[in-house]
Amino acid sequence: NAGVTQTPKFQVLKTGQSMTLQCAQDMNHEYMSWYRQDPGMGLRLIHYSVGAGITDQGEVPNGYNVSRSTTEDFPLRLLSAAPSQTSVYFCASSLYGGTGANVLTFGAGSRLTVL
């Protein structure tokens, strides 16, 4: 039982490049989400999904795309990287969304630097 697996752990991009951060979970969780974490700021929600085929925008969605073709996978795509997207990205999942007691399990994080 691996939990939430994120790859890559580190990535350096040049401005304008595109890339995909991978996220997979093996806990049969319906809810998956992507957060970014910047110094002095809380975790901010980028996109989330309450089940396969369903995605929605969070607080800071601009510049990012997601898809949820299977229950297990929730990749995050950076379309044209910008220095403002330099951050640590966390994928998190939980059994269900839309409830209060929704304990998130986080992946180990992906540190992205955009030059």
Place this chain on the structure above:
Amino acid sequence: GQNIDQPTEMTATEGAIVQINCTYQTSGFNGLFWYQQHAGEAPTFLSYNVLDGLEEKGRFSSFLSRSKGYSYLLLKELQMKDSASYLCAVVSGDYKLSFGAGTTVTVRA
């Protein structure tokens, strides 16, 4: 959006008690979480409160007052391994989860 405030940093001595406060303003309320995050690692779940009062889990306790928009996390018998960031997160009326910026606790010998 939500407004969640917690102190940026706190320092305490090994064996002591530290209380981390969190105040929030939210449209509707469906619970409050505390997560622990060690440097360079992922956040991990500590506690969840949805009703007023104190929830105790070993050395850690969490308190909630919904009428005051206030919670605290109490860490007792501090150990060096408790040095970490503690994140307060609030579930709003539409079940969106918002995080505070986190409180970095440093435990000194």
